[in-house]
Amino acid sequence: MGFLTDPYAVFLVRWFHVVSGIMWIGLLWYFNFVQIPSMPKIPDEQKPAIGKVIAPAALFWFRWAAAFTILWGLIQAWQLGYIGDALALGLTSKNAAHMSIGFGMWFGLIMAFNVWFVIWPNQQKALGLVEVADEDKPAAARTAMLFSRTNTMLSIPMSYSMVAVHLT
Amino acid sequence: MKNPLESLQNTILLGIAITIVMALIVKYTF
Numbered sequence: 001m002g003f004l005t006d007p008y009a010v011f012l013v014r015w016f017h018v019v020s021g022i023m024w025i026g027l028l029w030y031f032n033f034v035q036i037p038s039m040p041k042i043p044d045e046q047k048p049a050i051g052k053v054i055a056p057a058a059l060f061w062f063r064w065a066a067a068f069t070i071l072w073g074l075i076q077a078w079q080l081g082y083i084g085d086a087l088a089l090g091l092t093s094k095n096a097a098h099m100s101i102g103f104g105m106w107f108g109l110i111m112a113f114n115v116w117f118v119i120w121p122n123q124q125k126a127l128g129l130v131e132v133a134d135e136d137k138p139a140a141a142r143t144a145m146l147f148s149r150t151n152t153m154l155s156i157p158m159s160y161s162m163v164a165v166h167l168t
Numbered sequence: 169m170k171n172p173l174e175s176l177q178n179t180i181l182l183g184i185a186i187t188i189v190m191a192l193i194v195k196y197t198f
Contacts, residue, residue, distance in 0.1 A: 156183030
């Protein structure tokens with residue numbers, strides 16, 4: 001099992017984690033910086049191009065990128081031996097670097113939870129991918145939007161703490 | 169009162185504020 005913690009394996013997992021994270025946060029920022037602000041400017045007859053084609057495709061890559069970013073990140077923390085100390089925010093190891101990366105890990109975990117258990121179920125309702133009464137769609141869309149915004153807010157301290165410390 | 173997360177600008181400002189508080193906690197806890 002030693003090959004799993006070989007320096008090259010550690011690097012490879014970090015690279016997978018970063019690539020998945022680019023896909024995830026790139027799409028998160030696409031939704032918040034581009035798609036959501038643009039929707040009111042799109043004529044009603046053209047809105048289905050976003051709602052029926054682009055948004056479902058973007059949400060597919062978005063939620064799976066979130067899952068894989070978390071998976072590779074947890075493997076990385078395990079490889080480097082600090083998964084417990086970091087999740088305990090360094091309070092067990094009295095280590096500021098563990099605290100910093102731990103904040104990032106918790107923000108990331110909260111964000112991935114929001115993606116899978118709040119944003120995705122509500123987007124399915126809002127976009128009509130699951131059967132739901134028409135009057136329930138605006139509330140679902142609003143919930144999805146606010147939790148997407150929550151994740152955009154958390155992506156700022158999350159990315160800061162992910163690159164603030166370098167632990168090997 | 170309007171939810172601050174309805175504005176993208178306020179969302180970013182809140183994110184920066186959380187970042188500053190977090191950085192200070194990390195710097196001064198141990």
